[in-house]
Amino acid sequence: MAALGILCSCGKQAGKPVGLDNSPVVAERVVTPQGDMVVVANMDLMTDTIDFPMSLLLSDLEIVKLDDSQEALIGDGYTFVSPDHLVSLAYQSGVKLFNRDGSFITSVSKRGNGPDEYGNGLYDAQIDEANNHLYFITFNARKLMAFNLQGNAQQHIPLAKQVRKGRFHIDAERKRVYMAALCFDKAEPAFYIQDFEGNMIQELPSNHLASQLMDFSNEVYFQQNTSALDYSLFWWGQDRLDSLYHYDEAANRMVPMFTTNLNSKDNMHNYIELPDYYLVSRFQPDPPKSMLAMIDKQTLKGSYVRLILDMMGDIDVTNTGFVDGNFILNIPPFYLQQQWMDWQDLSDLPSGVAKFVKFIQTEDAEDMNNVVLIGKLKQNKGEGFTLKDMDFDPNGVVKQKAVSQALDVAEVDTTVYDYDDLDNWAIYPDDDVQGALKYVRDRVHYPESISSETKGLVFVSFVVEKDGSLSDISLRKGLDPALDEQVIQAFKSMPKWNPAKKDGKSVRSKYTMAVGVEKQ
8 A cells, every 4th residue: 555656558548538428427415414415426336447538637747757876766655746846755765855856855864763763664744845844754653753855854743642654734834733543442533633842732533433453554545635634544354334534623523525335345445535536446356456436526427447647658557646636656667668668659748758758668777766757636627738848868867787787786696685775675566565465365265163253464574586486485473373374375376576676686685574364
């Protein structure tokens, strides 16, 4: 759930659809006993999948080629943008701050136990350009980390409550922090407001929003693609109803806005709100399939969709991210190379973009830093679309292979590297962590002798070799011997991964995964 985008397919589409105009009505407006008007989508009414052009969702799109210097390399992670800046949060590369044109500014903080360091995974960030501040939070936090946009530590904000997987919004003018959190106890606040000194202003107990299991694979969604403070949760296989809410600050309550006829265990899913649409991102386990459904807020028409970057070679970006009113896709350029290889007619592209596409098609893209695609969401359907040009100089691209070729670690180095020492982690094919977990879970079957109450996490460590195969597979923490052995055997039969990278070369790397196991 941490990656913002995965490229899936490419190729010019004939006769692109123009949206949901020809789709059936799949939802209705229902008034709750509390008087709230909720849009309820019936997923059973969606039978087709259509290509939905992103030019209907975005008012513009720009390509940001990030600085190729060694310190600027980012790998996978969360990306956040502001008008003049861009920040990347990634476990392996840390916090990297860039100008909006992709030029590198500085690394911010580092892992550690010092007062200006972070001790666990990075989760959310906000850039406050008006006050020259960058804020970010870790997976399990007692404070909001604060730095200026030159990378210097500022007065950090103590949190009124310890927060797990916190998503936040800073209102600098009012000096308030709006915090959404993952909760395991009904008394814990699912949402609260505090000041910059850590004093609680008001809080909303989680009640039914609390997780039934202490499972950190659950996710918090607080995306703010409209003027509302939207809130929803992803529960991993918990049999319960769920909704997308708006937080009403005056009444201190969650107002339900959208739901479906699914429960969380019925093909795991989450909700995303855009200015004119609701999205339902859904994973069907049998047969394995990821799906995205779109419902028009006004007409209530809907369909399963493939989101297509129709202005960029018809790239399928169905599994991508929308946050703070933006579309953001952080991708390694070799993915673009795969998608654009057969794209011939570049005549309609702005000159700098065409030059960049041609460069990606013809050069070795594996050693370049990532590319970030950024688009602004339309606030109404009547807005047009603009593909922004870019100032791209092929001679300015630094090839990391040339810088580090003397090391040649892929040929002679047999070291097994830890996460901290890598430029890019090893990843399951297509960067699909959920696919790796599903591969294992599909091969675990409960014997009759094991109770359905026996469920939880099985921790497995292994080494991803240079060719992507797995070795040294061992159990770190088990659940039941009969189940543990099936998990180990599933890892032994797993397809090859994409190996880790160091100095542009494939290397051996350590990896640990936690697999949730329960009786289906």
